[in-house]
Amino acid sequence: MRLRIFTEPQQGASYETLLTVARAAEDLGFEAFFRSDHYLKMGSVSGLPGPTDAWVTLAGLARETSRIRLGTLMTAATFRAPGPLAISVAQVDQMSGGRVEFGFGAGWFEAEHTAYGLPFPVDAGERFDRFEEQLAIVTGLWQTPVGETFDYQGKYYRLTDSPALPKPAQSPRPPVIVGGTGRRRTPKLAAAYADEYNVPFTVLEGTRAAFDRVRAAVEEAGRERPMVYSAAQVVCVGRDEAEVARRAAAIGREVDELRVxxxxxxPDEVVDKIGRFAEIGTERIYLQVLDLSDLDHLELIADRVAAQLA
Structure with missing residues (x-):
């Protein structure tokens, strides 16, 4: 089982805070540092100092880290046009020496769109139609051989004689992550485009069911290349019950609810539960760390959880 650190900067984090956490995650041996791609806080937190852009952040981290992999869960298709998005991600991949992973989703949080003047298709079917076209365009641009051009004629996006540049450092492209628990379109899109399928914040049986739907879609598509199956879970580990309770309170959650x-x-409880995720085929766990000031939490996870899973 590989452990990755996953942050939610829209809840309140500067670039310097994210750099500190990313460097700590790298030094402690975690496989990857991921962040959400949101422009508006959620819940009762202040959100100060305000949102940071995911790909601007990752570009900075690409130059200030050396080993750890970097990515998003999930970049919203509603935020950026697919051509410029392909350019940005390819550039960050070059800047990192080939360490980027591209988590990509249809977009869902309407309030952040209205807050910053971004069009938001209210109809979920349209959002998924646009998402599917963007997946085809972004991956198509990256995989077009140098010297050839890329064309695409869709309902929402049209590209003509694109030079399909720049190319990412990874060939044929950075890994693509598709996630969510949709029962119909998500499995098909994951089977068609993704290298990894991620189930966010879902209990064990729900995660198993989502994996099974994607496995069926992969088989139906006749796909030969392997799929990585992963899960994202909020993490709250303590050396004793008092420490667990303190960390839960710091993120506004209840211990009993977090255990479910x-x-x-x-650490032993968390290792046991991760083992149950491994039994259903989970290969990576994204640990959602909500208190970015608590670096001791990362050290405890590295020393007492990751060490047992190595």
Whole structure:
């Protein structure tokens, strides 16, 4: 099982805070540092100092880290046109020496769109139609051989004689991550385009069911290349119950609820639950760390959880 650190900067984090956490995650041996791609806080937190852009952040981290992989869960297709998005991600991949992974989703949070003047198709079917076209365009641009051009004629996007440049450092492209628990279109899109399928914040049986739907879609598509199956879970680990309770309170959650809906408790409890995720085929866990000031939490996870899973 590979452990990755996943952050939610829209809840309140500067670039310097994210750099500190990313460097700590790298030094402690975690496989990857990921962040959400949101422009508006959620819940009762202040959100100060305000949002940071995911790909601007990752470009900076690409130059200030050396080993750890970098990515998003998930970049919203509603935020950026597919051509410029392909350019940005390819450039960050070059800047990192080939360490980028591209988590990509249809977009869902209407309030952040209205807050910053971004068009938001209210109809979920249209959002998924646009998402599917963007997946085809972004991956198509990256995989077009140098010297050839890329054309695409869709309902929402049209590209003509694109030079399909720049190319990412990874060939044929950075890994693409598609996630969510949709029952129909998500499995088909994952089978068609993704290298990894991620189930966010879902209990064990729900995660198993989502994996099974994607496995069926992969088989139906006759796909030969392997799919990585992963899960994202909020994490709250403590050396004793008092420490678990303190960390839960710091993120506005209850310990009993986190034990059900996340990875919470002693290191041994969390290792045991991760083992149950491994039994259903989970290969990576994204640990959602909500208190970015608590670097001791990362050290405890590295020393007492990751060490047992190595």
């Amino acid at each position: 809906n996340g990875l919470a408790g002693s």
